[in-house]
Amino acid sequence: MHWLKAFLTSSVGRKFVVGLTGLFLCFFLVVHLAGNLLLYVGVDAYNEYAHKLHSNEELLIIAETLLFAALIGHILIAAGLTFTNWRNARNKSYRTFDSKREDRTTPMSFAPDQTMMLTGLFVLIFLICHLSDFKFGLGWENLGESYSPAQKALLVLENTWRQGIYLVGVLFLGYHVSHGLQSAFQSLGLNHPKYMPTIRRLSVLFGLVVAIGFGSFPIAGLVRSQTNPTSVEQVSPVEGGEAVDAETPHSPEH
Amino acid sequence: MISPGKKKLKLTIRVWRQKGSNERGQFRDYLLQGISPDMSFLEMLDILNEQLLDHGEEPVAFDHDCREGICGACGVMINGQAHGPDNETTTCQLHMRRFQDGDTIVIEPWRASAFPVLRDLIVDRSPLDRIMQAGGYVSVNTGQAPDGNCLPVPRHDQESAMDGAACIGCGACVAACKNASAMLFTSAKVSQLAQLPQGQPERAQRVLNMVAQMDAEGFGSCTNTYECEAACPAGVSISHIARLNREYVKASFCSTAEPTIPMK
Numbered sequence A: 001m002h003w004l005k006a007f008l009t010s011s012v013g014r015k016f017v018v019g020l021t022g023l024f025l026c027f028f029l030v031v032h033l034a035g036n037l038l039l040y041v042g043v044d045a046y047n048e049y050a051h052k053l054h055s056n057e058e059l060l061i062i063a064e065t066l067l068f069a070a071l072i073g074h075i076l077i078a079a080g081l082t083f084t085n086w087r088n089a090r091n092k093s094y095r096t097f098d099s100k101r102e103d104r105t106t107p108m109s110f111a112p113d114q115t116m117m118l119t120g121l122f123v124l125i126f127l128i129c130h131l132s133d134f135k136f137g138l139g140w141e142n143l144g145e146s147y148s149p150a151q152k153a154l155l156v157l158e159n160t161w162r163q164g165i166y167l168v169g170v171l172f173l174g175y176h177v178s179h180g181l182q183s184a185f186q187s188l189g190l191n192h193p194k195y196m197p198t199i200r201r202l203s204v205l206f207g208l209v210v211a212i213g214f215g216s217f218p219i220a221g222l223v224r225s226q227t228n229p230t231s232v233e234q235v236s237p238v239e240g241g242e243a244v245d246a247e248t249p250h251s252p253e254h
Numbered sequence B: 001m002i003s004p005g006k007k008k009l010k011l012t013i014r015v016w017r018q019k020g021s022n023e024r025g026q027f028r029d030y031l032l033q034g035i036s037p038d039m040s041f042l043e044m045l046d047i048l049n050e051q052l053l054d055h056g057e058e059p060v061a062f063d064h065d066c067r068e069g070i071c072g073a074c075g076v077m078i079n080g081q082a083h084g085p086d087n088e089t090t091t092c093q094l095h096m097r098r099f100q101d102g103d104t105i106v107i108e109p110w111r112a113s114a115f116p117v118l119r120d121l122i123v124d125r126s127p128l129d130r131i132m133q134a135g136g137y138v139s140v141n142t143g144q145a146p147d148g149n150c151l152p153v154p155r156h157d158q159e160s161a162m163d164g165a166a167c168i169g170c171g172a173c174v175a176a177c178k179n180a181s182a183m184l185f186t187s188a189k190v191s192q193l194a195q196l197p198q199g200q201p202e203r204a205q206r207v208l209n210m211v212a213q214m215d216a217e218g219f220g221s222c223t224n225t226y227e228c229e230a231a232c233p234a235g236v237s238i239s240h241i242a243r244l245n246r247e248y249v250k251a252s253f254c255s256t257a258e259p260t261i262p263m264k
């Protein structure tokens, strides 16, 4: 197994793993976004999707394990590489540095490829909040089992704090993947003049789709909370659920 | 092309001065007058050094050899750009007409932990040589030059291998990379030999060893920011890095070869 150790400790091998996990996470984003968009189709469609997803326990456990493994691997290896680069690669920095890349459109210090660590960090903070809301339901215990997935989602999205965190989070996510997607192809060794320009454009497009697609939910939540908030009294408990106290406030802070 | 009528330049040269690897360095400003726009950048440095000698000062040490863009010795950072502002141009091929009268030109040595400054603008680029020694060669005895078409090489492969072979080993890719990574340099040779029949016997061993040596030398790891490609005076493309990545995965998973370079 010496060869595997050599692979996983080499700079090229580690980048390969970051690329592979990154590509897998991008694939997950597509599925996730498609599922979320059902919320616009209708509450019932979204609920049905959520129930179907949760009906196959084994598959869900496998998928979630894979997903968490990919996420954690992606973060740990990328962070490890970045910190080594920061610490070791250049013991003295340049007095001035000016890019020679003619295709740079953003100022160097804000460019997606220069800020992957930072944008990744913001995405991580957002993810922690997002998982605590939707996966573990922390702060939303009062909703119990009596609400349908769609109703829970709507309530979370109408919370002002969540709107802010989610919007900022997905904007950073879009920025992150706009470099990440094409970078993953490069790290996996998939670069050929016949398709790389398309991949690079696709990568930017993907970043936009992610930012706008996911970003639309907190914005829609904001609009709804201003005009027609989903009050707890309004939503009817799912059949078989406990009756809900009509006074239960829907904000987790209470 | 000598054009004596052109306006001579007056320049401030802000150059890094450092007596030795263990000395502290600092920037020094020198005023230069009467610089012809037709001079090459290195000729301008020659004039500067003559002026320094006249004043009894140590001349600025800089690396150079061919002065025609093929040896890769002359790389320095000019106003924050490796080899200066022109694309696919070495420092020795850069001309003073690219600068304006009254400009201040900042000249720094390559900066990378793997490239310690030896003196002024000269850095120790021997880590690149050691990467080459780890596998950037073909050890099959080729005998006499074979007949022209004995070894069939498709034109595409030959062109692409030539693109990799164009690397002059100047180190600009390391200098321009925010991680001081030597991936473009290493990949140029790996890619060149992987595409030629002579390179096949050692194909897997080569990539494993060259990457192991690159890591051991303390170069940073590539994060795909592609500054190297833009800075490369030989126009080596990052598609060679992708080929190196491919070769590395293939060598790791589909061959019995293992790196023989001790890991760091």
Ligand code: FES
Pocket: B063, B064, B065, B066, B067, B068, B069, B070, B071, B072, B073, B074, B075, B090, B091, B092, B093
């Ligand atoms: S001196 Fe040889 S490339 Fe510039």
